[in-house]
Amino acid sequence: MPRLSVWFVRAALIYLTLGFTFGGLMLANKGVPIHPLIWRLLPSHIEFLLFGWTIQLAFGVAFWILPRWQTQRGNVRPAWAAFLLLNGGIWLVVAGSWFNWPAWTLVSGRLLETAAVAAFAWHAWPRVKPWVEGSP
Amino acid sequence: MPPITRLFIKASLLYLVAAFFVGVILVLRPMYDLPAITAGFSPIYFHLFMVGWVMQLIVGVAYWMFPKWSKTQPRGHDSLALATFWLLNAGLLLRVVAEPAQMVSAWTGWGWLIVASATLQWLAGLAFVANTWPRVKEK
Numbered sequence A: 001m002p003r004l005s006v007w008f009v010r011a012a013l014i015y016l017t018l019g020f021t022f023g024g025l026m027l028a029n030k031g032v033p034i035h036p037l038i039w040r041l042l043p044s045h046i047e048f049l050l051f052g053w054t055i056q057l058a059f060g061v062a063f064w065i066l067p068r069w070q071t072q073r074g075n076v077r078p079a080w081a082a083f084l085l086l087n088g089g090i091w092l093v094v095a096g097s098w099f100n101w102p103a104w105t106l107v108s109g110r111l112l113e114t115a116a117v118a119a120f121a122w123h124a125w126p127r128v129k130p131w132v133e134g135s136p
Numbered sequence B: 001m002p003p004i005t006r007l008f009i010k011a012s013l014l015y016l017v018a019a020f021f022v023g024v025i026l027v028l029r030p031m032y033d034l035p036a037i038t039a040g041f042s043p044i045y046f047h048l049f050m051v052g053w054v055m056q057l058i059v060g061v062a063y064w065m066f067p068k069w070s071k072t073q074p075r076g077h078d079s080l081a082l083a084t085f086w087l088l089n090a091g092l093l094l095r096v097v098a099e100p101a102q103m104v105s106a107w108t109g110w111g112w113l114i115v116a117s118a119t120l121q122w123l124a125g126l127a128f129v130a131n132t133w134p135r136v137k138e139k
């Protein structure tokens, strides 16, 4: 597995742990009320599991297994940018939801996430190609 | 394909069908006078789909395809993988029953079953992460 995939997949596993923990807390709180503030975790639960876990894992695995040119993975800069933008965006959205930050933090977070997926698509586009004889 | 992966993928397919079935009930609700318990189906629909189908498919395929842990234990601890399967499924099925039931029944036990469901699913997540983390490594 290349280094960037390790970063993507390990980050995804961390978000999975956080997202399941928050989901578990909210579900338990639904069963036996603990504290109303626990509902504040809902936006971060969704953000962590849909984007932090599912999308990030898909990016990590795609970067690893999409067809290559001999040993090269093409232009890897946008893929690294996607990693930084996606995680920056997630944390902006989540911090905004926890601390009641102004709406523009949510907008900026979402814009960073949008830039992240665009950057990843840019990287992956030319790699969606037929396998060439003799290359991995 | 290892036997544990087959277990995960077959279960995930059943959840996929179940999720769509619950989805049909949800669109029928505003049209017909369906039993009150169906009012609690919305989060069930979503989690059957995301936990039952997507997550479980990922777990099964990751166990099969991720880099080997070691020569002697290529897929890590099978006991952790099996624990993930049983904890996740017991937890999710318990949620499917108890979460809507709590909305229509005064029995306090439902609340505690929901707590149990939350705990089981959380433990399933931890077991999966523990078994997968060491397999995520550079070649």
Ligand code: HEM
Pocket: A020, A022, A023, A024, A025, A026, A027, A028, A030, A045, A046, A049, A050, B042, B043, B046, B047, B050, B051, B055, B117, B118, B119, B121, B122
């Ligand atoms: C990949 C896994 C998961 C994803 C993508 C996910 C996503 C979501 C989403 C999008 C919602 C909002 C649904 C809505 O508002 O109708 C939600 C709500 C919720 N989730 Fe999850 N979730 C996941 C796993 C879990 C787990 C494992 C638990 C518990 C152990 C959990 C507990 C909850 C609870 C309690 C709610 C609130 C339900 C309500 O509105 O009453 N989730 N989740």
